[in-house]
Amino acid sequence: MVLDKLGNSLKKSIRKIAGSGRIDEEAVDELTRDIQRSLLKSDVDVKLVKNLTDQIKERALEKKPKGANPREHVVKIVYEELVKIVGEGGAPPIESQDILLLGLQGSGKTTTASKLANYFKNKGMKVGLICGDTYRPGAYEQLKTLSQKVAIPFYGEEEADDVVSVIKNGLETLNDQEIRIIDTAGRHSLEEELIKEMKEIEKTVSPENKYLVIDASIGKGVKEQAKSFEKAVGIDGVIITKIDGTAKGGGALTAVSETNTKIAFLGTGEKPEEFEEFDPEGFISRLLGMGDLEKLIQRAEERLEEDEMDMEAMMKGDLTLKDVYKQLESINKLGPLNKVMNMLPMGGAQLPDDAMDVTKEKMEKYKIIMDSMTSEELENPNIIGDSRIQRIVKGSGTNREDVKELLEYHKMMKKLMKQMRGRRGPMEKMMKKFKR
Numbered sequence: 001m002v003l004d005k006l007g008n009s010l011k012k013s014i015r016k017i018a019g020s021g022r023i024d025e026e027a028v029d030e031l032t033r034d035i036q037r038s039l040l041k042s043d044v045d046v047k048l049v050k051n052l053t054d055q056i057k058e059r060a061l062e063k064k065p066k067g068a069n070p071r072e073h074v075v076k077i078v079y080e081e082l083v084k085i086v087g088e089g090g091a092p093p094i095e096s097q098d099i100l101l102l103g104l105q106g107s108g109k110t111t112t113a114s115k116l117a118n119y120f121k122n123k124g125m126k127v128g129l130i131c132g133d134t135y136r137p138g139a140y141e142q143l144k145t146l147s148q149k150v151a152i153p154f155y156g157e158e159e160a161d162d163v164v165s166v167i168k169n170g171l172e173t174l175n176d177q178e179i180r181i182i183d184t185a186g187r188h189s190l191e192e193e194l195i196k197e198m199k200e201i202e203k204t205v206s207p208e209n210k211y212l213v214i215d216a217s218i219g220k221g222v223k224e225q226a227k228s229f230e231k232a233v234g235i236d237g238v239i240i241t242k243i244d245g246t247a248k249g250g251g252a253l254t255a256v257s258e259t260n261t262k263i264a265f266l267g268t269g270e271k272p273e274e275f276e277e278f279d280p281e282g283f284i285s286r287l288l289g290m291g292d293l294e295k296l297i298q299r300a301e302e303r304l305e306e307d308e309m310d311m312e313a314m315m316k317g318d319l320t321l322k323d324v325y326k327q328l329e330s331i332n333k334l335g336p337l338n339k340v341m342n343m344l345p346m347g348g349a350q351l352p353d354d355a356m357d358v359t360k361e362k363m364e365k366y367k368i369i370m371d372s373m374t375s376e377e378l379e380n381p382n383i384i385g386d387s388r389i390q391r392i393v394k395g396s397g398t399n400r401e402d403v404k405e406l407l408e409y410h411k412m413m414k415k416l417m418k419q420m421r422g423r424r425g426p427m428e429k430m431m432k433k434f435k436r
Contacts, residue, residue, distance in 0.1 A: 002136075003289035004041075004097060004244075005041075006038055006041070006249075006250060006287065007255070007286065007287040007288070009034070009038040009041075010035065010038055010078070011038075011287075011288060012034075012285055012289055013034035013035055013038065014031070014074060014075055014078065014288065015030045016030070016034070017030070017074055021284050021297050022371065023060060023061070023073065023074070023141070025061060025131070026059045026381075028056075028057050028061055030059070031056070031074065032056055032057050034055040035049075035052075035053055035056065035078070035322055035395050036049050036050075036053050037400075039104055039250060041247065041299075042247060042248075042249060042250025042251065043219040043220060043248040043249070043250050043251030043252075044085075044250040044251055044254050045220060045255070047253065047255060048085055048254055050264045052081050052082070052084075052085055056077055056078055056081050059077045059081075059178070060073070060074055060077055060340070065321055070073040075288060076160040079145060079284055079285065079288055079289065081285045082287070082288075083280045083281055083284050085230070085254050085257060086253050086257055086263070086280045086283065087254075087257025087258075087262060087263070087280065088257075088262045088280065089262055089263045089277075089279055089280045089283075089359075090237065090264060090277075090278070091237075091262070091265060091276035091277040091278070092208065092209045092237075094120070094123050094125060095178075096178045096179065096182045096208040097178075097179055097207070097209060097210060098171070098181075098182065098205050098206075098208060098209075099116070099179065099180070099181045099182065099207060099210075099213055100114055100182050100184065100201065100202065100205055100206070100207040100208045100209070100210045100211070101181065101182065101183050101184060101208060101239075102184055102198060102211070102212050102214055102229060102233070103186050103188055103212055103213035103214060103229075104187060104188065104189065104190065104216065104225070105136070105186035105188055106184075106186070106217045107118070107186060107213045107214055107241065108144050108213055108215060108241035109133075109183055109184070109186060109213045109268065110133070110139060110142050110146065110183050111241070111267075112213050112239055112241055112267060112275075113143060113146070113181050113182075113183040114129065114143065114146035114149070114150055114272060115148060115151070115209075115267060115272055115274075115275035115381075116181055116239070116265065116275070116277070117129050117147070117150060117179075117181050118150040118272045118273065119277075119293065120151070120179050120263070121150065121151075121152060121394075122273075125178045125179050126154045126176070126177045126178045126179070127152055127153075127164055127176035127177055127178070127179045127180075127181065128152065128154070128155065128170075128177035128179070128180045128181070129146075129147045129152050129153070129154045129168070129172035129180075129181050129183065130154075130155050130156065130171070130174065130180060130181070130182045130183065131143045131154070131155070131156030131157075131166050131170075131183055131303060132163055132166060132181055132182045132183055132184045132185070132201060133163075133184060133185040133186075133400045134157075134160055134161055134162070134163045134166060134185065135163060135185045136186075138159075138186060138419050139183075139185070140156045140158045141158075143183055144156060145154060145404060149272065150272050151265060152284045153174060153177060154204075155158065155169070155170035155173045155174055156170070157169070159165070163184075163185070163197065163200075163201065165199060166198050167182060167201060167204055167205060167393075168204060169316075170182070171205070175430070176244055180204060182201070182207070182313055184197075184198065185197070185202060186283050188321060190225075190228050190229065190232060193242065195232045195233065195326050198232065198233045199233060202233055209236045210233065210234065210235050210236050210239070210263075210386045211235065211236060211238065211264055211367035212225070212226060212230075212235045212237070212239070213238075213239045213241060214226070214231045214238055214239070214240055214241070214252065215240075215241055215242055215250055216240050216241060216242045216243045216249045216252040216253075218248065218252065219246075219247075219248030219249075219252055219255070220242070220248075220250030220251040220252075220254075220255045222238070222251070222252045222255040222256055223255035223256070223258055223259055226238055226256055226259045226261055227259055227260075230259065230260060230261060236259055236264075237261055237262050237264035237265075237268065238256050238261075238262070238263070238264060238279075239261050239264055239265045239292060240252050240253065240256070240265075240266055240267065240329050241268070241403070242267060243266045244267075244268045244269050244274075262278075264277070264278060265277055265278055265358065266283075271403065319413060319414045320378060320380070320381070321370055321373070321377075321378045321381050321406075321410055322370075322377050322378050322379070322380075324409070324413050324414075325363075325366060325367065325370060326409050350375060365398065365402060366406050366409075368396045368398065369392060369396045369398055369402060369403055369406050369408075369419045371395075371396065372391075372395030372396040373392055381407055381410055383404075387406055389403050
């Protein structure tokens with residue numbers, strides 16, 4: 001994913017200067033050139049990049065604070081300056097409200113409507129979805145299907161033409177819901193007919209929040225779309241979709257910061273749960289490898305039972321195969337492994353690409369293999385040699401490569417946990433939260 005590449009590139013740049021053990025003009029010049037290349041590849045505006053790196057250079061060459069090492073000094077500066085360029089963020093307060101989703105055709109409004117509904121549902125709110133798109137063929141069926149997937153009440157009229165009447169009926173039908181999200185029709189451009197319809201809907205609904213949904217692939221074009229919709233009907237914030245799969249993601253993020261609005265949410269993948277409130281500090285912290293413990297803790301509290309995440313087992317150096325499987329099972333509920341690991345304060349620890357590729361299918365295979373192991377083998381995988389592997393293969397119906405892959409994965413996770421013990425302070429904070 002492109003933003004993963006941006007994050008890896010930025011982390012690599014910081015590690016390089018931290019490893020040098022010095023802060024001089026040559027080292028800072030190299031750092032700023034690396035950051036410039038990373039941001040320009042992510043489609044961030046040239047002028048914005050130049051201003052950012054000028055600020056980083058100026059601050060990095062100032063006398064560093066007493067007691068700060070080079071890495072701490074530089075990371076703090078880069079972090080603060082990057083937070084400034086993505087701008088202010090914020091989602092609506094958790095209270096009764098009607099939310100109107102606006103945007104051009106193809107921006108991902110319908111999918112976003114279901115993700116937003118799922119977001120509020122996970123906050124403990126009663127949510128309903130209304131199909132306010134009477135133009136696009138399949139819009140009704142798509143939103144109905146998506147609402148069923150996330151178990152959200154839905155209202156729509158498949159054959160209707162009068163969108164205002166449909167929305168009125170929907171609001172009346174779903175009047176017992178705390179939050180009602182209305183998906184509206186889009187066009188290929190912000191034309192007069194669309195503006196007229198949006199104004200009629202706004203007058204009918206009087207929504208507390210109007211959110212513009214924009215595809216990240218248009219990059220810096222986000223700025224003009226946001227300005228146009230703001231001028232036409234007024235918007236309270238922007239939801240950027242498909243931020244995970246486009247080289248223009250950086251451009252989209254920074255372009256909104258130059259408008260009079262703010263980013264409210266990000267669509268970070270295809271699954272309903274791959275959607276998050278935009279928090280500039282947490283977002284940049286994850287990009288730089290500093291983690292985002294608050295968001296991870298919040299997600300865990302929403303998706304895991306009290307006894308499902310054993311942080312003590314994760315942090316001990318002698319992880320058994322039993323420990324590995326239990327933690328992977330829990331982490332899988334929190335989202336894709338790479339995104340979960342980005343929320344941990346990893347510092348210099350790097351998770352190999354192979355470690356990220358733990359699909360649900362692989363986990364099931366690992367479970368079958370472990371079911372064919374003895375308790376002694378599960379507690380001490382080091383005793384598993386060729387003869388034991390052959391027995392496990394026969395018992396599990398897998399092959400030698402599968403068993404060896406599981407054993408290698410165990411070694412890799414064990415090594416990673418030892419590296420993370422060097423970040424004991426932040427991890428203990430997380431452990432205490434889980435124990436409460």
